[in-house]
Amino acid sequence: MIQYATKKGDIELVKKIYDSTQVPFKRLDKHSYFRSTQTIDNAMMIAYSRSKNFPMAKQFYNKIRQQTTFPNADAYGAYLVCVCENTADEFAESMNIYEEAKLNGVRPTVYFYNVIISKLAKCRKGDTALSLFDEMKNFGITPNSITYASVVSACVRCSFETSAVKYFNEMLRSPNYQPRIGVFNSMIQFYVQQHPNREKALEYMRLLNQNMLKPTAHTYRLLIEAYANIPAYDMITAHGFIAEMQKHGVQPNASHYATLIQSYGCLHRDVSSAMAVYNEMKKAGVPADNTVHQVLLSTFIENNEVSRAEEYYQNMLASGKSSSPYIENLFITCYGEQKQLDKAEAVFGKMVDHAAGSKSVVREPSTYIAMVNAYQANNARDKAQEVVEQMRARQLPVKLIKRVQELI
Template sequence: MGVYPRTEVIGRLIAAMGRAGELEKLHELYQGAQLVLTSLADEKQAQSLGWFLIEDQMIIGLAHADEVEAAHVHRMRILEQSGSPSADAYGALIENVTDTTDDTTNALTLFEECRARGVTPNIYLYNTVISKLAKARKADHAIQLFHQMQAEHVRPTSVTYGALIAACCRVGDAISAETLFTEMTAQKNFKPRIPPYNTMMQLYTHTKPDRERVLHYFNEMRRVGVKPTAHTYKLLMDAYGTIEPIDTAAMQQAFDTLVADPQVAVQGTHWAALINAWGCAKKDLNQAIAIFESIPSHPSTKPNSRQPDAVVFEALINVFVTLRCPELIAQYRARIPELGIRMTAYIANLLIKGYAAAGDVVEARNIFEALADPPEGIAAPFNHAPHGDQPAAPLNHLNLPDGTVYREPSTWEAMVRAELGHGNRDEALALLERVRARRFPPAVYHRISGIMLDDSVSPWGRGSEASAPSTP
């Protein structure tokens, strides 16, 4: 009673409670810290250092608890007192810059502030910034930071290399990705982790199709004792189901191995891979439908698993669009409530494409207009299924109404293509004005407006038959 730990201990507890999502306990600790700081009135230096430490840990705790705006309040308190947050605090803020339309710019702004204030980046901060750059396909900038980190004698980890490899893979730079992978595995502190192996498999499955290289990294992964994840199995299935020559027997074997793996659950992405291979690659409509209809009764489908889900449904609609089956699009669209599937922007994109191709641009418009725009500056939520190896990120902090389906930039692209495909240039220009009003990042706006330069544009686009769904 009446006895409090040192500020250093309280600070560590605040950060821990934030990571655990225990906000009430976090704030209780913060209030307790104020009492400790008041008791240090006769030790001004200790009081000042303690105050900065507690504010810094509040940034870390709140950022990890997804209370980013509150974390920035404590950041500003430190800046207003002519101090600087720690590298860990900047890393936490940057890591949790999410759900905005330009995460990378916001993250780099924080990193530049950190450097301008003389804060020395640590490995966590470097890894976080490089990861953000990787996701934004800014491979050159990521490698530049990597060299800067090495010049400052900060030793890279497997996480660093994983992020760099991902950056190179996203821009299709297979040579740099291979070089970095080899360099990573040669490091004395190398600890095999699944992400780089999955990244290399994905590079050679979707970006630069080469089944032999996919299997090389899959076998290397097994050799070093890394267990496959849901995403690994999905990539392995795609390697057999999308790369010519299509090998449906090997794809089915990979799926059967997944079903038999007690450590990994069958997910919508795996069913989608089967449907896409049979429907889009093999052009076997009946088999694609049969797979979809078999899901509820499959042994791997547990009660309340919500399968088939939106990802599976999207794959089926993509088959109908690819094989020009507008009557089936309408038939299965009507079953959405019965199936308990949540509409997403990506399903809507395919419906827009399908109806436009069937000559019904009015219904395509109806689908488009039934969607909503997220608040300005916020990335469209609820459209993405969780990544194969990760749970869905909570979005409660956005206070967005449940059940609303939000347009993605690709939805605007689909509708512009639909209008142009029917010769409705004025309607397409009107859509572009609405896009401009949304204040998307310049790269997004230019990508959408660039469609207007293609006189031969059609709602089908080029190479649609070989495309896979869920392209942002």
């Protein structure tokens, strides 16, 4: 009943069911009471973990541990998802929970391995993810489609091309394979963005169709990139995907238009075509987001139309739209290259280190790098060093600060 209420997302019902067990369970003999409360507490730990209530999930985790026992593998898996959303070091937390479960003889499940391999993929720990995948199979646990998707994702994120292809093909041969769009998108994205190869990207698109999967909005964006960003460019085909999406019931969004704008404006240096796509987007009733604003500003700046970029930026703010660190970085870099340090400093100065409820834009690590580069381009080494000290004061990662220091 708790599992059912958890799937329905009804945490109030979960609480009522749990409360209803407290009095009758006390009538059980000692052994039955222990086993029953252990089962219910695991279910509650899962329920609160999946509802993203970390304090309550932690409370039931502690309760289980106080009974000199350990959560089951599924409870550990759900808890791992919740913990990693409340920590800055997902890899360390993932391995801590994995080691605790393994050390205490918790019987692993496919769900437990799926969660931890997925976390390792996100952290770009490909070797560790593949090691656990082998361990999983050695335990006699059969990987499912989610497992393979996580393993392929780990390989893709770490540029393990041979392994990505190997496990993708192994997935297709698996007797219990159920096609999922995400893993196909991962392979297409790998050959569009990391190792540009349009033919290989299209090969996985053909496999996607053969498996009777419907392309998503993300799939179409990758296809647009495949033709717009990989030589030999084919802008007619790239642009044609906007109409094809609509034909197949997939609504184009700002990211699709942004991809075309960036290709026309920054790769082809064709500002008029970039603006034509922007106007087409407005006509279609698709609102511009920060990505669109950023690629349009990049288009103007990279084509030496800085005053036009400044005018667009002011109109953007006047219309109630907010800026972003990456938009501000564009201007810092631009002004630095133009030897207009006062303007670069003004942009950097109006940004803040921490959100304070205002509309000020918070500096990203890339913002400090942009400002250091601007000072370096203008032989202002002392001021560049001051920016590094600001990074130290903000306690940014030591490796990042060291890399920026090396620039100076």
